[in-house]
Amino acid sequence: MAPRRRPREGVAEQATRPEVGDAPPPQQTQPLPQDAHSGIVPPPPPPPQFLGQPDPDVARAWLDAVERTFRSMECVPEERVLLASYQLQAQALTWWSAEWETTFQSRPLRQIPW
Numbered sequence: 001m002a003p004r005r006r007p008r009e010g011v012a013e014q015a016t017r018p019e020v021g022d023a024p025p026p027q028q029t030q031p032l033p034q035d036a037h038s039g040i041v042p043p044p045p046p047p048p049q050f051l052g053q054p055d056p057d058v059a060r061a062w063l064d065a066v067e068r069t070f071r072s073m074e075c076v077p078e079e080r081v082l083l084a085s086y087q088l089q090a091q092a093l094t095w096w097s098a099e100w101e102t103t104f105q106s107r108p109l110r111q112i113p114w
Contacts, residue, residue, distance in 0.1 A: 080114035
């Protein structure tokens with residue numbers, strides 16, 4: 001009876017098979033710094049919406065949150081009214097629409113100072 005032959009290896013197996021005298025791949029000796037991915041900064045959460053509640057504490061809390069958002073986004077003054085007005089809903093939006101048409105004579109929002 002003839003001796004059995006070893007099955008042929010494919011190209012992939014030949015390429016990954018270690019040869020005699022091959023050194024193992026170098027191991028990383030220093031761990032990655034903790035801030036290896038610190039270049040990725042998540043966007044700030046959007047400011048809360050304001051419904052126009054008559055409670056001054058609610059209005060102040062909303063205003064504080066909007067101003068924190070402005071700072072974190074480095075929002076230029078010309079963009080602040082635009083961003084804040086987008087967060088108005090219900091009675092607050094009705095009030096703002098009337099103010100914008102009358103007091104500000106429908107000027108572009110970027111021209112209205114914060």
